[in-house]
Amino acid sequence: MTKCSLAVDIGASSGRLIAGYLIKGKLELQEVHRFANNVIEKNGHFCWDIDRLFQEIKKGIHVCKEKQLNPTSIGIDTWAVDFVLLDEKDQLLTDAVAYRDSRTEGMMEEVFKTISKERLYLETGIQFQKFNTIYQLYYLKLHHPEILKKARTFLMIPDYLNFLLTGKKENEYTNATSTQLINAFTKKWDKQLIEQLGLNSEMFQEIMTPTSEVGPLRKELVKEFGFNMKVLLPATHDTGAAVVAVPEVNDTIYISSGTWSLIGVENRFPICVTKALDYNFTNEGGLDYRFRFLKNIMGLWMIQEVKRTYDNQYDFSKLVELASESSTFRSKVNVDDDRFLKPENMILEIQKYCQETDQAIPSTPGEVAKCVFDSLADSYQRAIREIEEIYEKEFPTINVIGGGCQNEMLNQLIADTTNKEVLAGPVEATAIGNIVCQLISLGELEGIDQAREIVKQSFEMKKYTALTVS
Structure with missing residues (x-):
């Protein structure tokens, strides 16, 4: 029997139990059980x-x-x-x-x-x-x-x-x-x-x-x-847990990519200034009383709803493939408009927005998906500009974590749109952050710095730069 800690990680569309344990200085994960949540x-x-x-x-x-x-x-x-x-x-x-x-x-x-x-x-x-x-x-x-x-x-x-x-x-x-x-x-x-x-x-x-x-x-x-x-207790807020698993937070903007996209930086104190209020940034609590200065913006919810509205005929990888084939399609929507929070039909809502704004109306699954991915990348770029304006500095690196970091097309779009280095991974950031919080509590890890070093050693990261991938 392998001794382990269990992470119960439940998101807005699915949940899972993942076992984690340290072997020779690396964190090993094993999925135990997965289930739908709606x-x-x-x-x-x-x-x-x-x-x-x-x-x-x-x-x-x-x-x-x-x-x-x-x-x-x-x-x-x-x-x-x-x-x-x-x-x-x-x-x-x-x-x-x-x-x-x-x-x-x-x-x-x-x-x-x-x-x-x-x-x-x-x-x-x-x-x-x-x-x-x-x-x-x-x-x-x-x-x-x-x-x-x-x-x-x-x-x-x-x-x-x-x-x-x-x-x-x-x-x-x-x-x-x-x-x-x-x-x-x-x-x-x-x-x-x-x-x-x-x-x-x-x-x-x-x-x-x-x-x-x-x-x-x-x-x-x-x-x-x-x-x-x-x-x-891990950080029971899933984004709080995910950010614990960001391997390097200095000079890095993270995007916790899932149903929502949480984009921000880690800070030692809250930033409750007028500009942060105007741009609607938040100061959520984290491990060690660190703050997650971030903006909660629309994430992969839109493509999840597109997939559902097409009666699940296409899986996510197929929608990415179809979007790539629709590379000349250019229409975009404001993904943070409340109309996309829970529309009866996401595809119709996207089409109506494009019609109302005198843009080409997406008609194929590829064009709809391309519209969503391009619009998300634009939204990320706006949020990054606002962070850099508030901090009065540039951040050279973006680390995309969570399930959404597997979307290679979106990662490349982020690199191309922002002209920054994009690191993708770890995929199971939330479960990893959950487990390392437990290991700290159990005395198997000394604290968040050692935990992040373990994450860095345990999981591969993929790197994207503007127009190239390595």
Whole structure:
């Protein structure tokens, strides 16, 4: 039986359990279990099937025995902003409503009636997105105050899954910062802000940082699995975990490429200046109280939706191939327009945008895909220019991490558009970051610097430069 740590990495479209262990100074990964994740319609809202996600986690733990793995620890990361509320008996008061649900329409403006946009940014440092937790909670305050009155516990998605594993309740720091309710400087819940909004500050839990131990498994789960293990905290915000796996952060802009594209730099302090507010950059918490100064922009969601709308006739590699064959097609869209957040038909929405802006309308799958990839590269270039303007310096290197780094066409487009060196990898950055946080907690790694050196030694990177690839 191989001793290992288990990373549970759940994104907006899929989840996986990946085992990791050190052998001769290198990190080895082994996929244990993979499953789909998508929103379901429930009680009039788009929701995550949280019960099924927990069952999939348990299924993956059971699979460990079949694969001769002996996990001594487990850590969970997911997307940000979404949450559940529990009552005094620890029963769910809410569904795990998804951030793409329309319930937060107009809520940002309602919050600004009580707290100004400038104050909110200067205190929290978090970018303004209509689905942030603060606006989801304000929706409940305005439309379902009876739920908030009964609420005794606020848990974000990974917090709740940890609760199901251990019975312990906590709020992990990196994910909590995405709520827009954490003070960027004290790194604690901003109780004054929370109470000014008419929310109950008592339902928020103690903030715990990555590498902390939540606890052992519940007794009934130990009996079910036949073994115990420590439940540890990685950076439970998946981007926070992914950035831990960026091998070199000095003079490097990272793009965590998945359903969303998170583009930014690592910083030792929050940048809550007017220009950062104007450009809508965020200061999310990271491991070691480092900050992820980044912009959350549209990612591969658009091509995922294009694929789905074509009834999955083409896989992603085929769409890339077809896009390459449509090299003369030039139309582009603003990928960060809200119309692309959850349209009924992504292809029609792209075509309508091109028509409205007097551009050639993409008609073939290749032209649609080419439009998406070109538009994403343009969006990245804008964000990079803004980062360099705020920092008053140029960054020579871009490191694309996560599943999207396998898209060679997009990597080359980024290099050509920005005229910078692009490094692609590691692919499983989020799971790697999750695992190394556990290894730091277990004393097998000394800290983030050693962890990044291990990542550098363990995983190959592909390099792209303008018009060439090596």
